[in-house]
Amino acid sequence: MNRFDYVRAGTVAEAVQAVAGGGRFIAGGTNLVDLMKYNVERPGRLVDITRLPLDAIEEHEGGLRLGALVTNATAAHDARIVERYPVLANAILAGASGQLRNAATTGGNLNQRTRCYYFYDEATPCNKREPGSGCPAIGGVNRIHAIFGASDACIATHPSDMCVALAALDAVVRVAGPGGERSIPFADYHRLPGDTPHIDTTLAPDEIVLSVDLPEQDAASHYTYLKLRDRLSYAFALVSVAAVLDLDGDTIRAGRFALGGVAHKPWRNPQAEASLRGKPATAETFEAAAAIVVAEAEPQSGNAFKVELARRAIVRGLSQAAAGTPQSISDKRIA
Known part of the structure; x- marks a missing residue:
């Protein structure tokens, strides 16, 4: 680990100034801290923001505003989130471990980096770590890697569970920088790799996340978060699905679903979501939507299984949401 300066910010303005x-x-x-231990990140200065007043969950325009310093554990167990946005609570509880959720924050979860083996191994090339050095995952060990939205420069995936639910909920990220505050729709926050995979988000280097805003919506009854992974304990998703449906009887008024573990960002397909509208909430409808999604898959040599896994996960997740029988988080077996 390299030497670094340490600054504790007392205000948002101080934090923005200090991080420049x-x-x-x-x-x-x-x-x-893990990335610094592995010598992947080498910041010259750490700006401690734990004293900033960003740790509240507040009512906001009919929805909720989650401060950037709200811990994952606090968010997952907040009665308002559990009642009104249970897909978010379930997604958070499906991720990491209890100890990590007690420390990890909303803002940190948004900005966490990939768990690609090559990114963490300083002895190998990695375009995300050192732009222009190459991507050995292409043609290498790529079982956990992307099947959507990848590029010739990078096939890494975004690791968050929380972000998959936030994508399905159409959340908004509020940030601040030297030019003031701005709001970023969640769909625009994370980037696809293109030829600059080292840039994960549209957040500027001198901007700070203030909050994540959850819009007012009916997301309490017909939802699920389904996470498929190699082991039932702490593990990142091979494929995950966050689904929220708005039903009128057995007819779908609207539906949104996002996939995790398959792309550089939480993956949504507007065409597939539009195909649900006005249709009966049946397996046939969900199969058709899943087919639209997986038609765009571009698997690697080691992860072609993810295409069929994603198709089945979409159908299972939407079926659970429609039936009002969300995937259990305490009993992680597939219902």
């Missing part, structure tokens, strides 16, 4: 010039924000540190 290559600094990094630190709160829970559940990802950044």
Whole structure:
């Protein structure tokens, strides 16, 4: 680990000023500290933001505003989130471990980096770690890698469970920088790799996440978060699905679903979601939507199984949401 300066910010303005010039924000540190230990991240300055007033969950325009410093555990067990946005609570509880959720924050979860083997191995090339050095995952060990939205420069996936639910809920990220505050629709927050895979988000280097805003919506009854992974304990998703349906009897008024573990960002397909509208909530409808999604898959040599896994997960997740029988988080077996 390299030497670094440490600054504790007392205000948002101080934090923004202190991070300029290559600094990094630190709160829970559940990802950044690991990256520093592996010598993947080498910030010259750490800006401690744990004293900022960003740790509240508040009512906001009919929805909820989650401060950037709200811990994952606090969010998952907040009565308002459990009652009104249970898909988010379930997604958070499906991720990491209890100890990590007690430390990890909302803002940190958004900005966590990939768990690609090559990214963490300083002895191998990695375009995400060192732009232009190559991507050995292409043609290498790529079982956990992307089947959607990848590029010739990078096939890494975004690791978050929480973000998959936030994508399905059409959340909005509120940030601040030297030019003031701005709001970023969640769909626009994370980037696809293109030829700049080292840039994960549209957040500027001198901007800080203030909150994640959950819009007012009926997401309490017909939802699910389905996570498929190699083991039932702490593991990242091979494929996950967050689904929210708005039903009128057995007819779908609207439906949104996002996939995790399959792309550089939580993956949504507007055409597939539109195909649900006005249709009966049946397996046939869900099969058709899943077919639209997987038709765009571009698997690698080691992860072609993810295409069929994603198709089945979409159908299972939408079926659970329609039936009002969400996937159990305490009993992680597939219902």
